[in-house]
Amino acid sequence: MKFGVLQFPGSCDDIDALHAAARVGEAELIWHGQRDLRGADAIVVPGGFSYGDYLRAGAIARFSPAMESVVAFAREGGLVLGICNGFQVLCEARLLPGALLVNANLRFTSRQVQLEVVNADTAFTRACGAGGRLSIPAKHAWGRYHADERTLAAIEDAGQVVLRYAPGENFNGSAHDIAGVVGEGGNVFGLMPHPEHAVDELIGGSSDGLAIFESMRMSVEGVPA
Amino acid sequence: MLIRPKAGILDPQGDAVQRALPALGFTGVSDVHIGRLIELDVEDAQQLRPMCEKLLANPLVEDYEVQLLEGGA
Numbered sequence: 136m137k138f139g140v141l142q143f144p145g146s147c148d149d150i151d152a153l154h155a156a157a158r159v160g161e162a163e164l165i166w167h168g169q170r171d172l173r174g175a176d177a178i179v180v181p182g183g184f185s186y187g188d189y190l191r192a193g194a195i196a197r198f199s200p201a202m203e204s205v206v207a208f209a210r211e212g213g214l215v216l217g218i219c220n221g222f223q224v225l226c227e228a229r230l231l232p233g234a235l236l237v238n239a240n241l242r243f244t245s246r247q248v249q250l251e252v253v254n255a256d257t258a259f260t261r262a263c264g265a266g267g268r269l270s271i272p273a274k275h276a277w278g279r280y281h282a283d284e285r286t287l288a289a290i291e292d293a294g295q296v297v298l299r300y301a302p303g304e305n306f307n308g309s310a311h312d313i314a315g316v317v318g319e320g321g322n323v324f325g326l327m328p329h330p331e332h333a334v335d336e337l338i339g340g341s342s343d344g345l346a347i348f349e350s351m352r353m354s355v356e357g358v359p360a
Numbered sequence: 361m362l363i364r365p366k367a368g369i370l371d372p373q374g375d376a377v378q379r380a381l382p383a384l385g386f387t388g389v390s391d392v393h394i395g396r397l398i399e400l401d402v403e404d405a406q407q408l409r410p411m412c413e414k415l416l417a418n419p420l421v422e423d424y425e426v427q428l429l430e431g432g433a
Contacts, residue, residue, distance in 0.1 A: 194418070
C-alpha cells in the first residue's frame with residue numbers, strides 16, 4: 136500500500152511521518168499546492184505549523200489545493216490520519232468534530248504521554264489491542280480538545296473517542312481526556328500526540344506509534360484483525 | 361470584525377490577565393476575555409459575515425461581531 140504525506144509550508148513532522156509510514160508500506164510526500172494525491176491509499180496530514188498557524192492553527196491549510204483533494208478522498212471513504220497540526224486541519228475542514236484550543240496552562244509542552252486505547256475496533260487502532268496503552272510523545276501549545284456537550288455525548292455514544300489520556304496525563308485540559316477521535320464514517324482519525332515520533336525504541340521512547348500505521352496498512356490491505 | 365471565545369468556553373488567556381490585574385492594584389475586575397480584531401477594507405460589506413463563517417472565525421468556538429466604518433477608518 137501507499138501512504139501520501141502532505142507537506143505544507145511550516146510542516147515540521149512530515150519527514151518523520153514519511154519515515155514511519157515507510158516502515159509499513161510505500162510512502163510519498165505530497166506538496167500542498169498539488170491536487171493529485173498520487174494514487175495514495177491513505178493520507179497523513181502531519182504536524183507542524185502549516186502556514187505559520189496564522190489566524191488559527193489549521194485554518195488556512197484547510198483551503199489548500201491538496202486538502203481539497205483530501206476532503207473529497209475522505210468523503211469517498213479513504214483513510215486519513217491527522218497528527219497534531221494535521222488534527223487541527225481536519226477539525227477546521229469539518230472532517231472531524233470539535234476544535235483544538237490553547238492548552239489550559241497556556242504553555243507549549245513536550246513530553247511522553249500515556250494513552251488508553253478506548254476503541255481498538257477502528258481502521259487506525261486495530262493493531263493496538265483492546266484495552267491497550269500507547270506511550271508516545273506529545274508536543275503542542277494548542278491541543279485542548281473541545282466540543283459542545285451534545286457533540287461530546289454523541290461521539291462517546293458512537294465510539295468515536297478512540298484515544299484518551301491515561302489518568303493524570305491530560306496536561307492540556309482536553310474535554311473528557313480525549314486525545315484522538317474518528318469522524319462519523321470511521322475513516323478519518325485525528326490525534327494530538329505523535330505516533331510518527333515513536334517508531335523506534337532507541338529515539339522514540341517506545342515504538343508504540345507503529346501500531347497506528349500498521350493498523351492502517353491492515354485496513355487498506357484487508358488483513359483480518 | 362471582533363472575534364471572541366464563545367461564552368462558557370474556558371478562556372485561559374482571559375483568566376491569566378484577570379489574575380494579573382489585581383496584582384498590579386486594579387480591583388473589581390471580572391469576566392476578562394481575550395479575542396482578536398481584524399480590520400480590512402472591502403467593497404461589498406455583504407461578504408463580511410460569510411468571511412467570518414468560512415475563515416476568520418471558527419463558529420464552533422468563537423463568536424464574531426461585524427462593525428462597519430463607512431468610507432474607511
